[in-house]
Amino acid sequence: MRIDVVTIFPEYLEPLNVSLVGKARARGQLDVRVHDLRQWTHDRHHTVDDTPYGGGPGMVMKPEPWGEALDAIEASGPQGTAPVMVVPTPSGRPFTQRLAVELSAKPWLVFTPARYEGIDRRVVDAYAERWEVHEVSIGDYVLAGGEAAVLVITEAVARLLPGVLGNAESHRDDSFAPGAMADLLEGPVYTKPPVWRDRDIPEVLLSGHHGKIARWRRDQAFRRTSALRPDLIERCDPAALDKHDRAL
């Protein structure tokens, strides 16, 4: 997969050199290219923003540098192929594991994180006529810019690429993995030592009884989800909740 990021803070994307994403890049599984938006400005001050039409506080990102950047990136790719554009914005649709899976199947993503009050609307409107475009929010809070969201979305997508995670089974029962554990949150996990600060391990995990262990894990997941994310239980298919869960 190729990922291009256009930003006025290229250094904000340095964490993409580290850990899982950094290793995927080093192995050639992921081609990440970070671009400084100001390279597509032409005035002495490399201006990327201006005052909003209609008044109001803050500044809006000018369309021309974005248009030149996106055209140049498109032209740098294979003839006749368009990237999928991902626009991080608090007014986007919620980023979910489902969208991460969908994006992980695309060969080429371009992220356009904005600062200030956002990008002139005509940029998204123009590219949406030619490209697949997703405006995405990572949660119900407001960040100073979209760069942190690019880090979040890139990590969620990269770990789904073939060969990036050591063990392909490691994302099978992720919290929110479509179909896994009927969309419950994952319960607690334990490792050695068997006693730590007077706390021992739930006995069932030492029983060697795989059926009982699976049942216990599912109960724990159900209890945790009921306590922390009742909204996930409410939107659950009732057939996916067995009699046992309803008794808990």
Ligand code: 6GU
């Ligand atoms: Cl994607 N961008 C900004 N600026 N704030 C956010 C966000 C994105 N998602 C949640 N808050």
